[in-house]
Amino acid sequence: MTYELPALPYDYDALEPHIDSRIMELHHDKHHQGYVNGANAAREALEGMRDSEEFGDVKSVKRALAFHLSGHVNHTIFWENMSPDGGGEPGGELADHIERDFGSYEAFTSEFAATAGGVEGSGWALLCHDAASDELIVAAAENHQNQTPQATTPILVCDVWEHAYYLQYENNRGEYVDNFMQVVDWDDVARRFDQCQGRSI
Ligand SMILES: [Fe+2]
Structure with missing residues (x-):
């Protein structure tokens, strides 16, 4: 697979009380995983089009790739942007x-x-x-x-x-x-x- 779900850099409950453990579990394991799967499916569909030289569905596949790959990228940054030791102001x-x-x-x-x-x-x-x-x-x-x-x-x-x-x-x-x-x-x-x-x- 081209894209993989990264591990959370902390435990599900690490951001409590600010963000609930159950939210983190569902958000990372189900929602982010869904975008990874969708991005991989779009890449696979593109490969199939190139092999068959049939590009009839290319518009919807490119749309799906933009949605799911952007979802994967945003969530990967999101997890790393947060920390149990976070807060305060930048320096x-x-x-x-x-x-x-x-x-x-x-x-x-x-x-x-x-x-x-x-x-x-x-x-x-x-x-x-x-x-x-x-x-x-x-x-x-x-x-x-x-x-x-x-x-x-x-x-x-x-x-x-x-x-x-x-x-x-x-x-x-x-x-x-x-x-x-x-x-x-x-x-x-x-x-x-x-x-x-x-x-x-
Ligand atoms: Fe999300």
């Missing part, structure tokens, strides 16, 4: 860039929370490095992939599909997002930011 160069590009850390968190709250239906809020401007921007994704600007690399992602919070927070998405911010592993976000610096289009 170092990442903090400097957040201040430069948003005005302050507080301004960034307000925009990030508002973006998460504004996603219609299922989607994500994403803090991204934008290679076109070499700046940080906050983007929103509908489903996993729609509406995200080209040339952006996500460094902090918040899943706002209902499967990420409904068992614990019901319809209170804002409360869930506030709790998510309390488990953010800023060291992981900083590592991702370092890898992006200097990239251009």
